Amino acid sequence: MAKVLYSVTMSVDGFITGPGGDMQWMRPYLGPNAEVAELIPQIGSLLIGRRSHDGDDPHKGDEGEGKAFGGGWNGPMFVVTHHPPSNPEPGVTYVDQFAQALDLAKEAAGDKYVNVIGANIAKQCIEAGELDEVLLLYAPVMLGDGTRLFAHPGGHPVPLTRRSVTNNPTATNLWFTVDKT
Template sequence: MGKVQYQCSMSLDGFIAGPGGDMSWLVPYLGPDPMVDQIMERTGALLAGRRTFGGDDPYKGTEHEGEAYGGGWEGPQFVLTHDPPDAPVPGVTFVTDLETAVAEARAAAGDKNVGVLGAQIAAQCLDAGLLDEIFVGVVPVMLGDGVRLFDHPGGTRVKLERISLSEAPNSTDLLFRVTR
């Protein structure tokens, strides 16, 4: 069975999105990355929060706007939301319960990983003991404000074990195992 894996890019100062969820900061850093290619290859389904699913897209204005990983990945997507849309979205299943969303995404992924997109859904998975790994591409820019990689008011300690470290032209890629 695959892992439940938080997948994101992050500025050096710890933000995965700019103020208001802005993702345009990432555009200059998109490009070839062998580790990201491996992550996509090993991902069988995506699980996103509603804000991430409906949010800003670094591929906005291109032929790959609205496509996961800019069109580099295809497969079933699950969105955790309290307010599913009335009209169906092809390839997307809207789920209202975290445990059900993770279970359905795992079943759809088969022996591959479930890629978790979005800070809030990743934090919920972590709190519920459902998150196995964290992949972060650290990008050489500082944003100063925005959506943090991990935000837990009052603080909490999460112990991680580094699995791998690699460099790409536009990022330093880190993969961690969540230790329990």
């Protein structure tokens, strides 16, 4: 049975994008990361928010532009959107209902991970009680503004249990299990 994982690179001050959705800040931190290299073959599908799917690409101008994990992963992708494009991208399934998209992504993933891309989709997974794990790649930079990893006006604690901490040349990885009790 698939597990739902939110894996994301984040600045030390808690932002996953810079102002206006900028992802170019991430370029210096895309270097080798053994834990991510081990994770990629364990991903069975992607569950992506439309803003993330259509947004800035940290691999812009590189051969990995427009490809998941800079071209390191290939497989079924499910984009949650209320406005599917008139010319759908090949290999991408556009779904207008979050629960349906999650079910399809889990089915496609089999016994591998559904990797979540996008803060809003991760929040919806949390609110539905469907998020199993979080892998944070802390980049040694402060952005000061942008999209927060998790924002819930008025607060909403999500208890986590640390699984591992791994130092890499470009980031520190913190892997958590979501406490669902």
